[in-house]
Amino acid sequence: MATAVFHQALGTAQSHQHLQNSGSHLEFGNASLKLISKVVQPVSYPPNNSSDELRKKSSEAALILIRHGESLWNEKNLFTGCVDVPLTKKGVEEAIEAGKRISNIPVDMIYTSALIRAQMTAMLAMTQHRRKKVPIILHNENEQAREWSQIFSEDTKKQSIPVVTASQLNERMYGELQGLNKQETADRFGKEKVHEWRRSYDIPPPNGESLEMCAERAVAYFKDHIEPQLLSGKNVMIAAHGNSLRSIIMYLDKLTSQEVINLELSTGIPMLYILKGGKFIRRGSPAGPTEAGVYAYTRSLALYRQKLDDMLR
Numbered sequence: 001m002a003t004a005v006f007h008q009a010l011g012t013a014q015s016h017q018h019l020q021n022s023g024s025h026l027e028f029g030n031a032s033l034k035l036i037s038k039v040v041q042p043v044s045y046p047p048n049n050s051s052d053e054l055r056k057k058s059s060e061a062a063l064i065l066i067r068h069g070e071s072l073w074n075e076k077n078l079f080t081g082c083v084d085v086p087l088t089k090k091g092v093e094e095a096i097e098a099g100k101r102i103s104n105i106p107v108d109m110i111y112t113s114a115l116i117r118a119q120m121t122a123m124l125a126m127t128q129h130r131r132k133k134v135p136i137i138l139h140n141e142n143e144q145a146r147e148w149s150q151i152f153s154e155d156t157k158k159q160s161i162p163v164v165t166a167s168q169l170n171e172r173m174y175g176e177l178q179g180l181n182k183q184e185t186a187d188r189f190g191k192e193k194v195h196e197w198r199r200s201y202d203i204p205p206p207n208g209e210s211l212e213m214c215a216e217r218a219v220a221y222f223k224d225h226i227e228p229q230l231l232s233g234k235n236v237m238i239a240a241h242g243n244s245l246r247s248i249i250m251y252l253d254k255l256t257s258q259e260v261i262n263l264e265l266s267t268g269i270p271m272l273y274i275l276k277g278g279k280f281i282r283r284g285s286p287a288g289p290t291e292a293g294v295y296a297y298t299r300s301l302a303l304y305r306q307k308l309d310d311m312l313r
């Protein structure tokens, strides 16, 4: 019963279960778009639900995308794909740093892939959050898993953030390249061929998924499960992978299959979007823990922040 209530809060999500290391730059081919975020004071939160109400009224929502921190196979330069590899120490630090950058942005729901590197990243990032809500992974794999993970306190539920894990957000399946060294593969098959496998839109690696195939599942999941949450005013964080996020960014930024080729995502750099009037607006990457650019980006969000500040005085 109590689980049902907690799960109801999830709406549709409940029913199913290299930005290149380039700092705060998103690189599109030669063009390097500087991601600008405005410095504003950190925001605090009232102890009741009024902030949620206010946000709903503003009909805007924030979407945070984070590629997982460095994994042990990123470090070894191996094709990883759907192999479930954990973070390195550096990856852990990147996730914590990412968490600091977004620590001022209220998060209502978290989506991660089914892979540990994305889940570790989401959890580590949330350890830095100012609101100190507890991210809790939902277990919907069967009735017993649902029953056995119930929470029996409404107050505790309010202090929790539901975390939905979805294999549709997994890294692209790299087929017979999984576990191979990227440099050795380029030496063997040629640099051009390997680049085509890694970055072309519709050419899959041997027995693997092309970006197009990865997009079919990841973007469909985003549209069916995540977008409705955003449209209802919930702020959402997604922790996923280089290629599943590239395909989602392609959808958000309406990139062509040519443009997406040059889109590289760094590990552990959060990206912020605002959904406003049904449109996604890229806000860039919050550059530090004292920045909450989301509030200054649009008039109504600035107003929302102002109201929160007034309430706390």
Ligand SMILES: O=C(O)[C@@H](CO)OP(=O)(O)O
Pocket (backbone or CB within 6 Å): 018, 074, 078, 079, 080, 081, 082, 171, 174, 198, 242, 243
């Ligand atoms: O190995 C992988 O799974 C991916 C991400 O690390 O590599 P690539 O950058 O070639 O898509």
